[in-house]
Amino acid sequence: RMETDCNPMELPNNTGFEEDSDYRDFEGTDVKDMRLEAEAVVNDVLFAVSNMFVSKTLPCAEDVAYINVETRERNKYCLELTEAGLRVVAYDFDQTDDRLQTPYHETVYSLLDSLSPAYREVFGNALLQRLEALKKESQS
Numbered sequence: 001r002m003e004t005d006c007n008p009m010e011l012p013n014n015t016g017f018e019e020d021s022d023y024r025d026f027e028g029t030d031v032k033d034m035r036l037e038a039e040a041v042v043n044d045v046l047f048a049v050s051n052m053f054v055s056k057t058l059p060c061a062e063d064v065a066y067i068n069v070e071t072r073e074r075n076k077y078c079l080e081l082t083e084a085g086l087r088v089v090a091y092d093f094d095q096t097d098d099r100l101q102t103p104y105h106e107t108v109y110s111l112l113d114s115l116s117p118a119y120r121e122v123f124g125n126a127l128l129q130r131l132e133a134l135k136k137e138s139q140s
Contacts, residue, residue: 038065072118
């Protein structure tokens with residue numbers, strides 16, 4: 001059998017690959033794809049914001065998920081997560097504003113860094129503490 005570079009997520013649903021054992025692991029995962037990614041994003045930076053969670057009212061799909069975030073400055077944002085990255089789509093939870101033309105950020109870190117000085121401080125301090133811990137470990 002010839003090996004090809006093919007992303008199973010890009011296969012149409014009626015290809016018949018569902019029976020093929022190589023593709024069985026991908027069954028039903030496409031719809032949850034961005035939601036899982038969004039959950040990982042939230043878990044990564046939750047400690048540095050006031051509140052953050054994946055939207056339950058805006059639709060998640062294989063190519064998009066929405067994350068609500070409240071910064072430590074008490075500003076609320078709705079973020080869109082796609083293959084292009086993250087961007088602000090509204091200045092409130094569970095909203096999207098098509099008129100908003102905000103830039104995409106490759107990472108949640110750079111997006112929050114641009115929105116929240118308090119995030120930057122908390123994240124920086126956590127990083128310093130981790131580095132100090134590593135330094136102590138390497139000295140012992």
